[in-house]
Amino acid sequence: MRFLRYTSRRTTAAATAAAIALLFLGAASSLPHHNAPAAASVLAGDDNRDGVIDEDESGWDCARMGNKVCGADVPPECEGAGDLLQLCMTVAARPAFGWNGPDGEVEADLPDGRTLLQDLYAKPGDPEFPELLAAYDADWRNHH
Template identity: 65%
Template structure:
């Protein structure tokens, strides 16, 4: 019986030690978090945009600082064919489609299954124009046909 009491006291001492260790770890982590706090405020950075025509601190399209090949949709004004003028969100896709040559695709039996003109002719012959809600879907479909037949 005395041995059983000593085993229970020993188990209680181990449990108390583990609980004390957990309490110390938690107290240390809370103390560290409180002492870290928020970092001191940094001074505001001043950015100067070179060639900012209107002086608003931003580089916008048609200002001398604008690089049409690296900024925005990556399409420069001179690169936009008239068939894509006003294409809005699909301008880059429209320009890519307009640059495509005519192509055909063949079926498994070797017979021509499809024949499309060059991209500019295709865009010019569409029954809808840039800005029309259907235009984006038709340009995307032509692009999908091209990618499917020219992997």
């Protein structure tokens, strides 16, 4: 008799565990499945629906996105500056400046940024242009 009570208790415990497992499996099967690759989110203005609003798409706002420079705002001296566009525009917007040396004599008298860029022998795209632009920017920062 003792054997029958032991096996009945054991069977009941196993049956209970199996019932709980079935309940969990049933509940899990009713949840949404996320095994498929995530689809790109649809953004208003994302014309190619890749999840990113690129510069040439209808949702692009040049005043808030990217380098925050709109096409009409780019001075002709900076067209074609590529990665240096923001620095070129900063330099182009600066007023004329100069500084005096320790003896009081004028050491430098530079024109405004646009005139300086127009007068440079190197233009955007030339190998020397980044170095000249950086040098003018460094002069400005050192004296202001």
